[in-house]
Amino acid sequence: MRSVVIVQHSIYGNDNTLLINALTELRTQYGRGVVEFDANTISFKTLQLQAQVKQYARIIKPLNWALDMYIGMDDFPKLEPVVADLCVTLSITHFGAPNLPSPENRTLLFDPYFLFGFQSLVNILKVESTYLKFLGAYRFDKDLDYCGVEGVPRELLNFAEDRLIFTSDWPHNRFEGLDSRLFVEKVVDWTEETNRKYLNKHINYTCIIAGAQTDVE
Secondary structure (H helix, E strand, O other), X not given: OOOEEEEOOHHHOOOOHHHHHHHHHHOOOOEEEEOOOOHHHOOHHHHHHHHHHHHHHHHHHHXXXXXXXXXXXXXXXXXXXXXXXXXXXXXXXXXXXXXXXXXXXXXOOOOHHHOOXXXXXXXXXXXXXXXXXXXXXXXXXXXXXXXXXXXXXXXXXXXXXXXXXXXXXXXXXXXXXXXXHHHHHHHHHHHHHOOXXXXXXXXXXXXXXXXXXXXXX
């Protein structure tokens, strides 16, 4: 079945989550959906973000580049509806940059599904051309043991282990003197405790360096 159009039952009103999930499961660039929405609740910032991401994807697609995005987790519900149609490799950095609650307002192991935007991140990672980078947790988690963010990688390792990428974030701009060994050890703990033998996906990137094209694995 090459081209598919899905119409969601009107009983769901303006909530198109079921439709979006169905299109994501189809995993085809030819899938489309008929949606219901309230024009008064659609913000210009949402449309602007979606249009900008689509524009970048159109530009880099002929070059076989990956689109690297550093945006806050709060924005993933805006990004989610367009990811399946980008037709490029999408790389999301910094664990999805979650807006973590303060240490005194969270449990020891925080449930990431309480974070606004995390469910959208989960849905986005179900698109096979999407990857997430484990890096720079210290930029938003002030806990030395990274107790705030660890619920995110633990959950994602359960279903997206082949699309999670570890990077060092060196030289840690604005965090000079940081002992990155603590973070590296924590990542090793997360992967070992979930019985994952590897983290980084073997993926080829085509880069342009000083005018010369090179393939980076």
